[in-house]
Amino acid sequence: MNWEAFWLTVRLAAIVSALLIAIGIPIAYWLTYSRWRWKFLVEAAVALPIVLPPTVLGFYVLLALGSRSPLGRWWESLTGHTLAFTFEGLVIGSLLYSLPFAVQPFAASFGAVDPSLLRASASLGQSPLQTFRRIVLPLSKAGLVTGFALSFAHTLGEFGVVLMVGGNIPGVTRTISIDIYDQVQTANYSSANQTALLLLIVSFVVLSIVYGMSRRPWAVGPWR
């Protein structure tokens, strides 16, 4: 059992899902309320990681992070090393990879808030942002929890993107799923089994929390 890889993965998933709360809420807000006619293109782009092979996504992220891309050069001039094959690079790759798993539940729960509540809030003198903070966010608790948990669980188990972007550096980019792969490659089945079982249990617990929460009619209120 490789605890180093386990804690690295948990740290990665926690950072990514926390960042996705911060990034995903504004994106979901925009997707919910924008009336831009080309909005569907953005929706499609956000959903892309769901269908795209992780290796494809990882490949492009690697190119973007590498020293030949403007982003990679900028980072290199700032820090002296490239983003590829670092933990930071892994975070960026995972953010893109798990983005739809945060944004879609967020946007779905924002969109489920009764528009007449928003109208009432406006007629009570509250700006759109105040309305969002005081009405939409509290009524979207279930969606926020779901998005957080799904992106956490999704990041926990990612393989392709990590391998492409991060490689396999122990303590830096070797995550638990890559560790399992390594163990299987070296025919170390009992260790692989332990790690796989742990990942299975953690994922199941996270998803149980999500479905347990969304069963409650939060939109109407947890007080019922």
Added chain:
Amino acid sequence: MAVNSAPQPISSELEVRIRKRFPNPEGSFNLNVHFRALAGFTILFGASGAGKTTLLDCIAGLADPDDGRIAVGGEDLYHSERKRNVAAWKRRIGYVQQDLALFPHLTAGENVAYGLRMFSAVEQTTRSREILEAFRITHLRDRRPSQISGGERQRVALARALVAEPRALLLDEPLAALDRPTKSSLVGDLRRWNQQHRVPILFVTHNSEEVFALGDEVIVLDGGIIVAQGRPHEVMRVPRLETVANLSGFENIFNATVLALHEDRGTMTCQLGSGKVELETPLVRADVGSRLRVGVRAGDLLLATEKPHGLSARNVLPGTIQRLEQRDVIIAARVDCGGTEFEVHLTLAARDALQLGSGKAVWVVVKTHSCHLMGM
């Protein structure tokens, strides 16, 4: 400038002159209205689809008119020529939507205090407490909307809209779901509030009874345009204008003269024939002194052998039974009430229980809404 002139009170008039295309189940209508609403109730009356809610949405800033002007207290909220369109949340127009839209995650007290963010904490508490008391919902303060009754929700929604002291108030069928006693007590509280604040209140309804009950000014909207405007009895149609074809259904038909109109109650007093009998009937579009016909079905009348007390019926007339006549299982009684004769239908059992017979003194009870009015 005149010296010593009293300071002019700030005009709280609401002026609306807008056009807007709006979709509706039968295609689309053009809303095209121009009216002024002074402080007090102005009733917007019309069938569903007439454009009432669209009009309110435009005034509240929740929908944009195609062009025109909306002003409150002389300040433009919307002015297409001047490219002015104040955002809904900056308009200070109270709006109680048909579905009330109480915030489900907040208690009644938090709902009411929701729009008070600009005031200090002390001011928020004071204002909330006052409005909760004025609308008699203090005891509901800690309950959520899902835990209170429909009438109570209505009060919370009204209190929430009024507490921030809006410059005008829009009410979209706020009484629709309420029973009559709840309605009238809510209207009473609203009237008391408005005596102190004097703002224009646009009150949408498709119920003609509410129009008469609220009095004041009525604007009748049909297919997006104003088809009539004025006092309720001037603009409302006769509630039930009976045709000659229907006369056969009425055993009692009297010529009558209108003696007085009671707009506040939605009734009027009519004198029957040349006799002494006066009936309170539903209000119709008629002037005092005009002549019409009143029809009452014999089966809608009640007889009492003692003068009834505590009765909701407005008309209790003393009389004497002239004769009783049995038709199958019905007893038709002819009752003379000071020169006007009524036919009253009873059951056999009622005749026996009341020991009715010729010459017996009785009281005839006539409900206001059993009186059907017909043109001459």
